[in-house]
Amino acid sequence: MASVTLKGIKKSYTKDVTVIKGVDLQIKDGEFVVFVGPSGCGKSTLLRMIAGLEDITEGELMIGDALANDVHASKRGIAMVFQSYALYPHMSVYDNMAFSLKLAGADKAEIDKRVQRAAEILQITHLLERKPKALSGGQRQRVAIGRAIVREPQVFLFDEPLSNLDASLRLNMRVELSKLHADLKTTMIYVTHDQVEAMTLADRIVVFNAGVVQQVGSPLEMYENPANLFVAGFLGSPKMNLLEAQLVGVENGLAVVRLPKGITVRAAVDASRATAGSKVTLGVRPEHIQLATEGDVGIPARVDLVEHLGDIVLAYVEIPGVNDILAVKLPGHYTNLKRGDAVRLVFPETSALVFDEAGLAFKRTV
Amino acid sequence: MRFRTDLCNIKIKLQSSYAVKNTRSYAAIAYLFLAPALILMGVFTFWPVGFNTYLAFQDYSIADGTATWNNFAHFKYIFHEELFWNALKNSLLYLLIVPVIQLGALVLAKLVNNKLPGMTFFRATFYIPVITSISIAGVVWIYVYKYDGMLTWLLTSLGLLHEQIDWLGEPKIALYMMMIFTFWKGIGYYMVLYLAGLQAIPSEVEEAAVLDGANAWQRFWKITVPMVKPTILLCTLLSTIAAIKVMQEPIVLTKGGKGDTYTALFYVYDQAFRNFNFGRAAAAGLVITFFCVLLAIIQFRFFGEKK
Amino acid sequence: MAMGRNSRRIMGLTGHYAGLIAFAIFTAFPLWWAASVGLSTNPENMYSFPRSFWPTEPGLLWFAKVFTDMPFLTYLKNSTIMAVMTVVGVVIVSVLAGYPLARLKFVGSKTIFVIIILTMMLPSEVAMIPNFITMKHLHLINEYLGATVINFSAAFGIFLMKQAFEMVPQDLIDAARVDGATEMQILWRIMVPVSAPSIAALGIFTLVNAWNDYLWPSIILTSREKLPLAVGVFNDLTGPFATSDSMVMAAIVMTVIPVLVFFAFTQRYFVSGMDGAVK
Numbered sequence: 001m002a003s004v005t006l007k008g009i010k011k012s013y014t015k016d017v018t019v020i021k022g023v024d025l026q027i028k029d030g031e032f033v034v035f036v037g038p039s040g041c042g043k044s045t046l047l048r049m050i051a052g053l054e055d056i057t058e059g060e061l062m063i064g065d066a067l068a069n070d071v072h073a074s075k076r077g078i079a080m081v082f083q084s085y086a087l088y089p090h091m092s093v094y095d096n097m098a099f100s101l102k103l104a105g106a107d108k109a110e111i112d113k114r115v116q117r118a119a120e121i122l123q124i125t126h127l128l129e130r131k132p133k134a135l136s137g138g139q140r141q142r143v144a145i146g147r148a149i150v151r152e153p154q155v156f157l158f159d160e161p162l163s164n165l166d167a168s169l170r171l172n173m174r175v176e177l178s179k180l181h182a183d184l185k186t187t188m189i190y191v192t193h194d195q196v197e198a199m200t201l202a203d204r205i206v207v208f209n210a211g212v213v214q215q216v217g218s219p220l221e222m223y224e225n226p227a228n229l230f231v232a233g234f235l236g237s238p239k240m241n242l243l244e245a246q247l248v249g250v251e252n253g254l255a256v257v258r259l260p261k262g263i264t265v266r267a268a269v270d271a272s273r274a275t276a277g278s279k280v281t282l283g284v285r286p287e288h289i290q291l292a293t294e295g296d297v298g299i300p301a302r303v304d305l306v307e308h309l310g311d312i313v314l315a316y317v318e319i320p321g322v323n324d325i326l327a328v329k330l331p332g333h334y335t336n337l338k339r340g341d342a343v344r345l346v347f348p349e350t351s352a353l354v355f356d357e358a359g360l361a362f363k364r365t366v
Numbered sequence: 367m368r369f370r371t372d373l374c375n376i377k378i379k380l381q382s383s384y385a386v387k388n389t390r391s392y393a394a395i396a397y398l399f400l401a402p403a404l405i406l407m408g409v410f411t412f413w414p415v416g417f418n419t420y421l422a423f424q425d426y427s428i429a430d431g432t433a434t435w436n437n438f439a440h441f442k443y444i445f446h447e448e449l450f451w452n453a454l455k456n457s458l459l460y461l462l463i464v465p466v467i468q469l470g471a472l473v474l475a476k477l478v479n480n481k482l483p484g485m486t487f488f489r490a491t492f493y494i495p496v497i498t499s500i501s502i503a504g505v506v507w508i509y510v511y512k513y514d515g516m517l518t519w520l521l522t523s524l525g526l527l528h529e530q531i532d533w534l535g536e537p538k539i540a541l542y543m544m545m546i547f548t549f550w551k552g553i554g555y556y557m558v559l560y561l562a563g564l565q566a567i568p569s570e571v572e573e574a575a576v577l578d579g580a581n582a583w584q585r586f587w588k589i590t591v592p593m594v595k596p597t598i599l600l601c602t603l604l605s606t607i608a609a610i611k612v613m614q615e616p617i618v619l620t621k622g623g624k625g626d627t628y629t630a631l632f633y634v635y636d637q638a639f640r641n642f643n644f645g646r647a648a649a650a651g652l653v654i655t656f657f658c659v660l661l662a663i664i665q666f667r668f669f670g671e672k673k
Numbered sequence: 674m675a676m677g678r679n680s681r682r683i684m685g686l687t688g689h690y691a692g693l694i695a696f697a698i699f700t701a702f703p704l705w706w707a708a709s710v711g712l713s714t715n716p717e718n719m720y721s722f723p724r725s726f727w728p729t730e731p732g733l734l735w736f737a738k739v740f741t742d743m744p745f746l747t748y749l750k751n752s753t754i755m756a757v758m759t760v761v762g763v764v765i766v767s768v769l770a771g772y773p774l775a776r777l778k779f780v781g782s783k784t785i786f787v788i789i790i791l792t793m794m795l796p797s798e799v800a801m802i803p804n805f806i807t808m809k810h811l812h813l814i815n816e817y818l819g820a821t822v823i824n825f826s827a828a829f830g831i832f833l834m835k836q837a838f839e840m841v842p843q844d845l846i847d848a849a850r851v852d853g854a855t856e857m858q859i860l861w862r863i864m865v866p867v868s869a870p871s872i873a874a875l876g877i878f879t880l881v882n883a884w885n886d887y888l889w890p891s892i893i894l895t896s897r898e899k900l901p902l903a904v905g906v907f908n909d910l911t912g913p914f915a916t917s918d919s920m921v922m923a924a925i926v927m928t929v930i931p932v933l934v935f936f937a938f939t940q941r942y943f944v945s946g947m948d949g950a951v952k
Contacts, residue, residue: 053847074853086844090866099862100852151852393780395856396773400785403770406826409807411792414800421802477693482686484693490937491697494704497932499885499903502925505910506703509720516706519722554700558943582685604793611796614888618907631798638802639892651799662794 002064002077002154002187003029004050009059011045011211019045021211022059027189032181035191036198037208037234044159046208047191051080051157063155074100076155079148083160085140087132087147094128097147118149121183138169145180158190162197174200195235199223207231229359232283238314238327240283240353247354249276253365255354257282261321263299267352269362281355286314286329288351291343298344301326306337313337317345415655421648433645440649450650453628454657456541460609460629463545468601470549471556476590478557479564489561493554500551504618507547508534511619534619537626544615544627552608556601563597564590603665610658630654702726704929711735711923719918735923742917743909744897745924752884752901755821759883760876762825767875770826771834772860776846786835793828801892808893815899820890824883830875837871838864873942877935884932902928 004027011020019042027033035043048054050061052073061068068076087096094115101111119125122142132140141161148156158177162170178201181188192198198205199219207214207222207230214234215227226232232240245257248264255271257280258264265282274280292298299319307314313330315337328345330337337343354362422440424433444450474492478485495503510516511533521527533543567590575589591598613631620627622636631654638647706726710719714732718724739745773779774786804823805814813819841864849859865872884903891904900908906928910921936943 048847051847051851053850072853073847073850078851080848080851082844082848084842084844086842086848088845088848088863088867090869099849099854103853103858147848147852392773392777392856396777396779396782399769399773399856399860402766403789403826403831404785406766406822407789407792410804410823410826411795411797411800413807414803415795417803417806418799474696477689477696482689484690486937486940488693488697489940490933491701493936493940494700494929494933497881497885497936498704498929499887499907501887501891501903501907502928503703505907505921505925506707509706510703512720514720516702516722523723550700558940607794611798613798617888631796634799635801644802647802648799651796651802654796655799658794658796659791662791 003027003031003062004155004187004189005060005062006046006050007060007062009046009049009061010057011042011049011054012057018057019211020049020057023213025206025213025216027187030185030187032188032190032201032203033206034198034202034204035189035206035208036193036195037214039193041208042211043191043206043208047080047157047159047189050155050189051078052076074103077153078155078157079151079153080157080159081144081148081161083163085132085144085164087140087143089132091131092128093124093130093132093135093143093146096132096143097150100147100151114150114152115146118146121149121180122146137165138173141165141173145177149184154187156186156188158188158192160192161190163192163194177201195237199235205235207234209234225361225364226283226353227361229281229283229355229361232353232355232361236285238286238329240285241289241324241326242355243282243284243322243324243326245280245282245354247271247274247276247278247280254349255362257354259299259319259322263319263321265299265347265352266349267347267354268350268364268366269352269354270365271354271356271362274356274362279357281359282347283353283355284326284347285351286327288348289326289328290346290348291328291330291334292346296344296346298346301343301345303337303339303341303343306339308332308335315343317343319345418648418651418655421645422652423649424645426645426648436645440646441653443646444650444653449625449628450633452625453630453633454654456626456628457610457612457630457654459541460545460548460612461606463548463609464602464605467549467553467556467605468598471553471601472560472591472594472598473586474553474557475560475564476586479561489557492557495551496554496558498551500614501618503551504547504615507550508619511543534623534627537624540620540623540627544612544619547619548609548612548615552605556605559601559604560594560597563594567593606661606665607658610661630657704926707922707925710919711926713919716917716919735917735919736927738917738920739924739927742920743924744905745902745927747898748900748902748905751817751899751905752903755817755886755890755901756880756883758817759821759824759886760879762821763827763830763879764872764876766825767827767830767834768860768865768872770831771838772856772864774831775835775838776841776864777856789828789831797823798888801889804889805892814893815895816893817899820886820893820899820901821883823889824879824886827879830879833871833875834868837868841867870942873939877939877943881932881936 004025006023006025009020009023010018012018023046035047037043045054049056050063052068052071056069063076063078088099091099097115097118098111101114115128116125119128122145124139124142124146127135127139127143132143135143144161162173165173174197190197190201202219204216205219205222206216209230215222215231217225222231223235226235226240229242233242243259245259245265248256248258250256250271251266253268253270254266255269256264256266259282267282271280301317301319303315304318304325305316309332311332313332313334315328315330315334316325317328318325326345350366353364356362421433423435423438425436425439426433478489478492512518513530513532513535515533517533518527518530534540571593572585572589575585580588611631612629613635616622616627616629616632617635622628622632628636630650634647634651634654637643637650709726709728710716712728712731712733712735713719713725714734715730718729770789774782808814808819811819813822845863845867846859849863854862884901886901887903887907890901891908894900894904897905906921906924909924910918
């Protein structure tokens with residue numbers, strides 16, 4: 001088992017095309033880290049650089065205590081699970097799992113012991129003689145993981161391993177991967193574009209965009225305190241409502257912002273570094289917006305569309321004068337809400353976020 | 367300041383050599399893997415081109431291996447020889463076969479590209495000429511073209527012909543008779559390539575065209591032809607090269623006749639292995655190589671634009 | 674309505690098969706005729722058409738004579754040895770060359786590929802004279818290797834393997850690299866098995882070509898004991914050893930039949946393995 005350290009890692013294909021623009025990251029021994037970001041953000045490239053499948057243009061990669069930049073992929077102590085599983089189609093499941101050990105010249109008994117053990121962990125012992133063609137998607141996925149396990153690597157690398165599975169299978173495998181990590185306690189680096197996978201699997205999430213790390217942190221920390229607009233918009237479903245606004249000033253430690261038509265909202269953030277009158281963005285998660293009951297003050301709005309999902313109700317509402325449609329997540333008992341209803345919205349000041357002109361979040365004060 | 371920039375330069379250089387390190391080690395492996403192919407090509411393809419160029423300017427005797435410079439004598443000779451020009455003209459005429467054989471092969475591929483019974487039989491039957499050695503096929507076709515042979519019989523019994531014709535002996539038609547033989551021999555080869563191309567077309571496309579009301583004729587021209595365009599380009603290229611390089615047909619069918627069925631390469635063969643004038647053969651070969659390369663460049667341009 | 678559709682379909686099918694049959698006659702008649710002549714123990718009708726398309730006094734006399742009066746088995750042995758040599762040579766050279774061109778990034782890969790493809794345009798027949806001289810120096814005149822080695826490095830084979838290797842998913846190669854395979858191991862243990870259909874197609878294609886190669890073997894092989902079928906049978910009809918026409922027709926049929934049967938059984942592979950070349 002080993003830690004992974006990235007220092008100033010860059011990747012350029014030509015002088016002008018840089019896909020990774022300097023990444024510094026410390027991954028602790030035994031940690032489960034998820035790289036997440038939209039497609040093309042460089043997360044897969046970075047993973048392949050850690051694996052040794054792509055050259056590192058600049059910077060240092062340490063696996064354990066050793067510099068790994070020039071070490072061949074097979075000597076880095078890593079194992080990788082590919083999105084397409086990359087099972088060797090002409091080999092049986094057993095041979096697929098044994099291939100790396102055979103190449104390394106391990107003796108037959110040792111190979112057999114390790115393959116059998118991995119097969120037991122993944123419950124695929126009965127499939128060992130089959131060819132990949134005769135397996136279902138989920139079974140192939142297990143074999144791909146099994147192939148990684150037999151190598152007893154110091155670091156597991158996963159490149160979108162679940163994205164070829166259907167929804168229910170994906171859920172199962174997610175749970176199993178969590179269990180596997182709990183059992184093996186090996187360092188795991190996992191790339192996905194699916195934020196649910198990121199939130200559920202990770203000890204720490206690394207959010208990427210355009211070759212730059214946006215934020216690193218535990219799932220809840222990221223969700224509660226996104227560092228910038230990108231992270232705020234990326235995590236959460238439906239995504240955080242982001243409204244253009246203007247900073248009025250700071251009042252009793254609360255930031256006061258004004259939406260169009262003179263609607264003002266207060267947020268418990270420290271906006272003292274921004275000047276009054278500057279452009280800001282107000283962010284409120286759909287589940288934090290409340291409907292005002294009788295007597296409460298609230299922002300008048302009109303319901304545009306209602307989706308009843310059983311456990312919850314999603315309402316899309318429009319505030320007159322504000323261009324964006326707001327998503328509001330309400331408890332399942334709001335069954336009589338319908339299109340065209342007039343409602344009044346409350347943005348609780350402790351859960352509202354404000355981002356400055358450059359898109360960086362102001363620190364929460366509570 | 368100056369010093370700093372130098373340092374920066376060094377750093378950049380170090381980094382870039384660092385970056386291509388992996389790539390460079392792949393280059394060694396790549397050339398190692400390519401070595402057998404390149405060495406063999408060098409010895410048996412490129413060296414002959416060079417040696418031919420040398421021979422073309424020499425009087426060469428194969429018996430003792432001596433060569434003497436002869437001041438373009440071979441070139442002067444062939445430029446004044448009608449037989450050589452005739453051979454060159456025949457080779458260019460042979461290009462007429464390209465569109466015919468391509469269209470025929472595509473139609474044929476279309477006819478056998480289905481799951482109707484008997485298709486394996488037909489595919490194999492159409493491939494018989496391809497898998498028959500040209501020497502052996504030629505022996506049989508000589509009997510087709512003899513004055514009392516199969517072709518005369520067929521046309522006479524159909525009432526189209528009232529005399530016996532020595533098909534390969536008539537200077538005006540002998541070359542076209544040879545082309546029919548080439549067509550017979552080669553169509554199956556291109557059929558297989560087109561078959562491979564057709565099988566790469568998803569059947570949904572054709573089904574959608576049927577639903578849109580296209581008839582078989584329209585489907586062939588509007589769906590099949592555009593979708594196998596890459597194959598058509600490849601096959602046209604291959605068949606153009608083959609046509610310009612025709613030489614075995616005259617060897618097995620006519621031995622050149624009275625000059626009317628000489629092709630450019632047959633002329634080379636004839637000079638080398640029947641006249642034993644290797645220098646003159648090399649000179650002619652050089653002229654033909656020049657034509658081939660010219661044709662290749664034109665086709666590559668054409669290919670390049672299409673792709 | 675249903676009747677109308679059915680009869681249209683039947684008419685279409687009839688036309689379809691009529692076209693196929695007509696063309697089958699065109700491609701098959703020479704072999705049919707050779708077979709008919711070979712099967713006629715009485716050669717008097719050999720050149721009277723259409724009578725000769727049906728055997729006169731059928732029997733296997735000439736086929737039996739092929740083995741006694743002609744060194745047919747020697748020719749067959751020579752053809753087999755040379756065809757197998759060529760297939761092995763071509764497959765090894767093409768696989769080795771196709772892999773770096775398809776999957777490795779290195780300086781000059783594009784140039785090398787274009788040069789290799791350009792050799793298709795060069796009239797290789799012109800090279801026969803220098804090659805003959807080279808073979809003389811290498812003492813390969815009248816040797817199997819001399820007759821086959823010039824075909825080992827073929828642009829078409831390299832092209833076909835390059836296309837086939839390009840279709841192998843990158844993940845498979847990466848997985849093998851992570852598993853610790855060297856490039857040589859990736860090539861022989863992953864790429865080659867995965868590209869088996871294309872290699873089979875190349876093998877079949879090469880085998881057929883080698884089996885039928887006529888010109889170069891006829892130049893380089895000087896003794897009758899080394900001749901392959903394509904040269905030997907042709908010489909025996911037209912050359913100084915000319916024997917009975919009927920017997921040669923029987924020999925021709927026996928030369929073509931093995932290849933034909935081979936192709937009929939392998940054509941499925943052949944077609945599916947070629948698709949890399951045409952995309």
